[in-house]
Amino acid sequence: MMSPRWESLREALKKRLSPQAYATWVAQMSLVDDDGSTLKLGLPDSFSLNWINDHYRDVLEEELGPLHRLELILHRPENPTEAVTARPGPAMSSPAAPAEEPLPIPLPAEASNGHVPAPHFRPEPPDEPPISPHRLNQRYTFASFVVGPANELAWSACQSLVDNRSPTFNPLVIVGSVGLGKTHLLHGIGHSLLKKRPNIKLLIKTSEEFVTEVIQGIRAQRMDELRRTYRACDVLLIDDIQFISGKEACQEEFFHTFNALYDSQKQIVVSSDRLPHEITDIQERVRSRFQWGLIADLKLPELETRTAILKKKAEAESIPLPDDVALYIAQSVRTNIRELEGCLVRVHAYASLTKQTLTLTLAREVLKSLVQDRGRALTCEIIVKTVSSVFDVKVADLKSTKRARNIALPRQVAMYLCRKHTTASYPEIGQALGGKDHTTALNAFQRISERLADPEVKSRVDEIERQLLE
Ligand code: ADP
Numbered sequence: 001m002m003s004p005r006w007e008s009l010r011e012a013l014k015k016r017l018s019p020q021a022y023a024t025w026v027a028q029m030s031l032v033d034d035d036g037s038t039l040k041l042g043l044p045d046s047f048s049l050n051w052i053n054d055h056y057r058d059v060l061e062e063e064l065g066p067l068h069r070l071e072l073i074l075h076r077p078e079n080p081t082e083a084v085t086a087r088p089g090p091a092m093s094s095p096a097a098p099a100e101e102p103l104p105i106p107l108p109a110e111a112s113n114g115h116v117p118a119p120h121f122r123p124e125p126p127d128e129p130p131i132s133p134h135r136l137n138q139r140y141t142f143a144s145f146v147v148g149p150a151n152e153l154a155w156s157a158c159q160s161l162v163d164n165r166s167p168t169f170n171p172l173v174i175v176g177s178v179g180l181g182k183t184h185l186l187h188g189i190g191h192s193l194l195k196k197r198p199n200i201k202l203l204i205k206t207s208e209e210f211v212t213e214v215i216q217g218i219r220a221q222r223m224d225e226l227r228r229t230y231r232a233c234d235v236l237l238i239d240d241i242q243f244i245s246g247k248e249a250c251q252e253e254f255f256h257t258f259n260a261l262y263d264s265q266k267q268i269v270v271s272s273d274r275l276p277h278e279i280t281d282i283q284e285r286v287r288s289r290f291q292w293g294l295i296a297d298l299k300l301p302e303l304e305t306r307t308a309i310l311k312k313k314a315e316a317e318s319i320p321l322p323d324d325v326a327l328y329i330a331q332s333v334r335t336n337i338r339e340l341e342g343c344l345v346r347v348h349a350y351a352s353l354t355k356q357t358l359t360l361t362l363a364r365e366v367l368k369s370l371v372q373d374r375g376r377a378l379t380c381e382i383i384v385k386t387v388s389s390v391f392d393v394k395v396a397d398l399k400s401t402k403r404a405r406n407i408a409l410p411r412q413v414a415m416y417l418c419r420k421h422t423t424a425s426y427p428e429i430g431q432a433l434g435g436k437d438h439t440t441a442l443n444a445f446q447r448i449s450e451r452l453a454d455p456e457v458k459s460r461v462d463e464i465e466r467q468l469l470e
């Protein structure tokens, strides 16, 4: 089918978006129908569909103009090369699997009024088998993973991977600093895949295990055997891939294994504590393989997610956890979920050993040294300074009564962040910003909470939080 509208929309997007965004998202879209008033476009999987809806729908509608309606549906084109031109490398030339489901698959009713429902992935019911032949950690399932804004991308990429038979993103690279859930997600993928396809050949390794096996293989001259094992799997998951840095033979081996699996459309997932371009001592060709696929990063979860994680964990371990204690722990530990859980375990252990009920006072007492030692406690002063540098306005202006927009917004952001990241009260926050009234601080908090829906405001706030929590 031909549609000039679709052609010109594509042209406009090509100009408007970065080449990478275009190649990753737009090139996946295929024309399903154009009846003159509604342009119907298809995406090959639900992950891409949700992503486009969340991130590019506005742009698409703007470029399309107010006279036309846009409908996005799940649709795998019959002629795959038409749509899947985004992926470089061997996958491009190898024929993609034919469509498995009847096409097209319209979404539920809401889709027809121009709005596809927001991504909503239901976690799996927690009935994992008691022992796992793949040495999967039984606690690390999708069901026990708490999803929030900071890990949503990585989470939905993992879901999409489990849902699709042939790889959509290959490799999937999960990036995040220590304790943010990389291993958990990797094992979650393992559990869910095995549940869905019990005969799937799944290989999950830490990169230390991989390195050891390669070294032993070389020594014992058993590399052929090792290669066969690795290359026979359907899904290869390697945790903490950054450890192959500086290990030439292992990189060599990984490179060839990667290519073999990739060529036969087998899924590869790796995790890393840093972005591929930040891994030192790694062959350029290995690094470039990581850039072929989707890099999904885990950011620092915000307070709400941290609290939810604590509650979920407490529930799983039958620890009675009052809300104020959960909040206190979540406020005290910001950068590492493992430490967050550690604090919970610690206060619980203390309470049960001393036969006391777990209260806020007790938790403060037990965690006092820990929380202070870190010296990371944020103050309003630090927040105001960081806001001033990110927005490039003077601290004095933030504390002044000037009402110009370019000062009022950062001021409100500062108040919002003080409330979110310190225990300061509204009057104290008002004080910290040059003696404002407590209602000003309260209004600022509410106003910014709402304005986070605006991507521009949100990206500034994210950037400040990133700097604050570093
Ligand atoms: P990493 O591999 O990134 O260092 P892990 O996957 O080992 O981190 O996670 C550290 C701990 O935090 C684990 O116990 C994991 O279950 C927990 N965790 C991390 N993120 C989440 C989350 N979003 N929901 C629930 N638990 C989480």
Ligand code: MG
Pocket: 182, 183, 184, 239, 240
């Ligand atoms: Mg890990």
